[in-house]
Amino acid sequence: MGQPQVLRRQNRQQVTEELFRQPSLTRPQLAERTGLSKVTVNAIVQELQRCGVVTLQGGEPQGCGRVPQQVALHPRLGLVIGLDVQRGRVLHECRTLAGEGVSQGEVPVGGELNETVSGLIRQVCADLPLWSVVIGIPAPLGDAGFPAEPNALPELDPARLRQELGPALHFENDANLAALAAAAELPEFAHLAVLLERRSGTGLGLLLNGEVYRGATGRAGELGRTPWPTPRGHEAIEQLPETQRSEATAYALAGLSYTLDLQHVLIGSGAPDSPELLRRTAALLPAGVTCSARTSCAELVCAGASLLALSLGRHRLQERLNTLSPLLPGETHVA
Structure with missing residues (x-):
């Protein structure tokens, strides 16, 4: 060129x-x-x-x-969609490429999960180009960008969705997406951790120097699988009884805060013991490290998914502009 x-x-x-x-x-x-x-x-x-x-x-x-x-x-330039997919329901947040909110909501999974997800995307997209879809999942990502083990949502068929949506589709760990949303809400913190306690398990999203930390194999954040001593030997933190789980999680978060020199810890949990977990964690954190709580994990994950979808969608548009081809064919399609 x-x-x-x-x-x-x-x-x-x-x-x-x-x-x-x-x-x-x-x-x-x-x-x-x-x-x-x-x-x-x-x-x-x-x-x-x-x-x-x-x-x-x-x-x-x-x-x-x-x-x-x-x-x-252009008002018909197209859309991006972020989804938080859990067993039994799908939450979505749709934006224009300008970043304006179009719709958000929750739908129950009445039949096959893949059909619910693809049907929701078709409904939200209507007759506009779809530039990016980010699906938050309770699993780490493998090399091909598909869910890897441990996967708490095996009923989702990512290969089928990729065949239908093509390169517009991306998967991301739900805790990582929560960290992205927290970073947007709390821009003063470049080093933070977001704990998610959900029915699908306990995960941790880490943002270090403003970037999501994935670890050597992409499995960073599996805090719920950390072994914890019990009279029977050791068990994963997320498998412990409520009181023990709260104590173990607080100590694990404090240890990470000291080790990684974090600035803030956000606890996302709708569990009954979430106030106790916040109290325990705050008491153990290093001086100067702040701690807060959110009761709605799903909204945090969905917001992070739509933010990532917006970034990826804008990048795809810029790449498409290299050819200067028309972008509005006037029918529903994946851009």
């Missing part, structure tokens, strides 16, 4: 990124924010308009001068 083409692609990416941050801007504003000339911005906007990425809208009057047009992301 020649240098002018590379530069043109970089300029398109700059303009599109600015519209992701602020979905409606005038061309002078885009030129000011990107540092590009007004002539360059005008040419890029025309390209993006031909591809169906942006639309021009009337702006607000400014004195006696001409009303500036707003460059806005």
Whole structure:
């Protein structure tokens, strides 16, 4: 690819990124924010308009001068969806590529889990392009990006979903997604841990220096499987009786806080002992490390899934713009 083409692609990416941050801007504003000339911005906007990425809208009057047009992301540009899948129900959160919320909700699993998931996606997507789907699962990820062992949701058939949705589909561990959502809510903390206590097990999402930590084999965060001494030998923490589990979990979280020099620990648990777990954990943490609790694990996971889907969907759009092909065929499809 020649240098002018590379530069043109970089300029398109700059303009599109600015519209992701602020979905409606005038061309002078885009030129000011990107540092590009007004002539360059005008040419890029025309390209993006031909591809169906942006639309021009009337702006607000400014004195006696001409009303500036707003460059806005096309309302039919497409969607991204994040899902939290657990046995018996699926939670979803749908956004536009501009980041605006479209819908969210929960559906019960009345039959086959795969049919529930794919049916929900088709319903939410309606007749708009679908750029990215992220499914939160109670399992680590293997090398191919599919659920690996230990997998608490074996009834989900990821290969079938990938065949249906193609490269738009991504899986992610539910605790990791909760950590991403917590990082967005608590941007002052670059080093944090999020504990999830769910029916599917106990997991931990770790965010170190702003990045999700996966470990050597992708299985980081399986705190619930940590062995704990009992009169019978040792048992996994998540298998302990309620009182013992609370104590063991608190000590494990405190140990991680000391070892990894964490800044914050968030406890996501709807269990009856969650206030006790928060109290125990807070008492054991190093000085300066804060601790908080959330009662809704599912909403945290779903928010993280939609945030990751948004990032991946925007990346796919930028890649597609390299070809400058039209993006709005006018029918339901996976982009």
